[in-house]
Structure formats: structure tokens, C-alpha cells
Amino acid sequence: MIRTVVVGCWLALTAACGEAGPARDVSSMAPSPLKSGYEFLTPETQALQTDAFANPGFLWVDRGAVLFADAREGSPACASCHEANGEALQGVAAHYPAVDETSGRLLNLEGRINTCRERHQKRDRLDYESDDLLALTAYVAGLSRGAPIAASVGGPAAKYAERGRDYFYTRRGQFNISCNQCHNDYWGQKLRGDTISQGHGNGFPAYRLEWQSIGSLHRRFRDCDAGVRAEPLEYGSDTYVALELYLASRAEGLLIETPAVRR
Numbered sequence: 001m002i003r004t005v006v007v008g009c010w011l012a013l014t015a016a017c018g019e020a021g022p023a024r025d026v027s028s029m030a031p032s033p034l035k036s037g038y039e040f041l042t043p044e045t046q047a048l049q050t051d052a053f054a055n056p057g058f059l060w061v062d063r064g065a066v067l068f069a070d071a072r073e074g075s076p077a078c079a080s081c082h083e084a085n086g087e088a089l090q091g092v093a094a095h096y097p098a099v100d101e102t103s104g105r106l107l108n109l110e111g112r113i114n115t116c117r118e119r120h121q122k123r124d125r126l127d128y129e130s131d132d133l134l135a136l137t138a139y140v141a142g143l144s145r146g147a148p149i150a151a152s153v154g155g156p157a158a159k160y161a162e163r164g165r166d167y168f169y170t171r172r173g174q175f176n177i178s179c180n181q182c183h184n185d186y187w188g189q190k191l192r193g194d195t196i197s198q199g200h201g202n203g204f205p206a207y208r209l210e211w212q213s214i215g216s217l218h219r220r221f222r223d224c225d226a227g228v229r230a231e232p233l234e235y236g237s238d239t240y241v242a243l244e245l246y247l248a249s250r251a252e253g254l255l256i257e258t259p260a261v262r263r
Contacts, residue, residue: 030250031184037197037262040188045209049261057138057207057259060131060214064139067132075121078136086143093144094256097245099156106160108241109137110216128235134214138205141258148255149202151248164246167239173230179243194263200251201244203260214259217244 038046048054068086071077082088097108100115107115113136114125126133153161168179182191183199190196204217211219218240222232233240 031187031198034200034251034254035187035198036200036202036254036257038203038257038260040195040197041261041263045261045263049203049257055207055259055261057205057214057261060135060138060205060207061142061259063131064135064137064142067136068139072123075123078116078121081120086140089140089143091144091147093141093258094147094149095151097151097157097160097241097248099160104156106157106238106241106245108217108244109140110236111241113137113140129216129219134205134216137216138214138259141205141256144256145258146255148253149248149251151245151252153245153249157245160242161245161249163239164242164244167243168246168250173225173228175228177228179224198251199247200254201247202251202254203257203262205258206260206262208262210263217247 038049041049052058068078068082069084071080079086093109096112097106098112099105100107100112103115105111110128110133113133117123117125126136151157171178171181179199182196187196187198201217201220204220205214206220207214208220216235218235218237221240221243222235225232
């Protein structure tokens with residue numbers, strides 16, 4: 001209770017003062033030791049994630065497996081290129097977001113799936129946060145479950161990582177709060193009834209108890225922006241994908257948990 005009050009007062013004071021504070025070298029500001037959001041769950045919720053039969057996120061993984069094998073007349077299935085059970089994609093999600101060599105754009109898994117649909121399957125893009133795109137993304141990410149995050153932030157990806165880092169450290173909204181103030185400075189402490197996590201995306205798409213559904217990391221970004229009374233960005237926006245890359249670099253070495261369960 002005391003720590004809840006302390007953090008709540010600090011947030012109010014931060015919003016009132018609005019001072020950015022001294023410049024810091026953000027390249028070394030990842031929290032230590034690294035802790036997955038799993039570490040901040042109750043034992044009951046941890047057990048729900050661990051049990052593949054009880055974890056509701058696997059309903060979307062199963063749906064994704066069906067979509068992955070779906071071949072239509074004149075349009076190959078995902079499995080046509082990536083093997084029947086996706087063996088060729090094992091471990092791949094741990095390296096996303098990544099720069100697409102053809103377009104030069106940074107793509108997350110959702111962007112890669114839609115790009116493949118357009119280029120190789122001659123199909124329409126799936127709407128962001130649609131059940132089909134969430135299912136395919138959860139299935140593909142789930143093929144890397146247990147793999148350590150190892151996204152590249154060098155070469156052509158460097159400018160995107162910098163953009164994502166800038167967003168992470170930029171105060172926004174009526175509360176004038178940045179991502180790092182919660183997830184670097186005050187992780188592990190209480191904010192109302194919640195324990196503040198380190199803000200890693202290694203479990204997404206994840207089933208959130210609050211949503212009673214699976215959702216993308218961008219849905220979580222939008223919730224956070226709305227929580228500080230800032231205007232959320234569009235799903236799939238370049239800035240959110242860049243933020244996703246920065247978070248991946250910040251979480252390097254953490255294991256993919258998709259489909260995770262979060263509170």
C-alpha cells in the first residue's frame with residue numbers, strides 16, 4: 001500500500017512539473033536483471049500460461065495452424081513455402097521486427113504476413129487486430145516459443161531502432177509520462193492494483209485477462225498511450241513498429257513466450 005501511494009504521488013508530481021530532466025545515455029538503460037512479464041504474474045496466472053491445454057491463447061494458435069495450411073485455387077498456402085508444420089519458420093520470430101530487403105521498410109510479424117499474402121499468395125491484406133491476422137501471427141510466433149530474442153538493430157535497422165528508442169523516452173499525453181518512467185525506473189513497484197512490469201513484448205500476441213481475448217503488442221501500446229491521455233497511434237504505424245524493434249533490442253536474450261497470458 002505504501003509503495004502504491006509513493007508511485008502514485010510520484011506520477012502526479014512528474015505530470016505537474018513537466019521537466020524532462022538531464023539527458024541520459026539511453027543505449028544502456030535496459031532494466032537489470034531482465035525479467036519477463038511472466039515474473040510479475042500471480043502463481044495462478046503463471047500456471048494458466050504454462051498449461052497448453054488451459055491457456056486460452058492456444059485457441060488462436062490452433063486457428064492459425066488451419067489458416068497456415070489453407071490453399072485456395074490459384075493461391076498457395078503458407079505451408080507450401082514453409083513446410084507443412086512450419087518447420088522452416090522455427091526461431092524466425094525471435095529476429096523480428098526486421099527490415100524488408102525489397103521495400104526497405106521495417107516489418108513486424110504482422111507486416112511480414114501481410115506482405116507475403118500480397119506478394120506470394122496474391123491475397124488481400126488482413127486487417128490489423130482481426131482474428132485471422134492474430135491467429136496467424138500467434139501461430140508463427142509460437143513456432144519460436146522458447147527461442148531467445150535476437151533482433152538486429154544494426155545496418156538499415158539502426159534508424160528504426162533509434163526512432164523507437166526516442167518514442168520510448170518521449171513524454172506524452174496530459175500526464176506527461178514516457179514509457180521509460182514506468183518500465184525502467186519503477187518496475188516491480190505498485191501502481192494501483194498492478195505490479196509494474198519491465199514492458200517487454202516477448203509474449204505477444206498475448207491473451208490478456210483484461211481483454212478476455214488475444215491481442216497484439218500494438219493494442220497494448222495503444223492502451224498505454226490512452227492511459228497517459230495521449231492520442232494512440234494507428235495499428236501497424238511505422239512508429240509503433242519502430243518501438244517494437246527497440247523493445248526487442250532492450251529484451252535481447254529473453255525467451256519468446258507466445259501465446260503468453262497477461263493480466
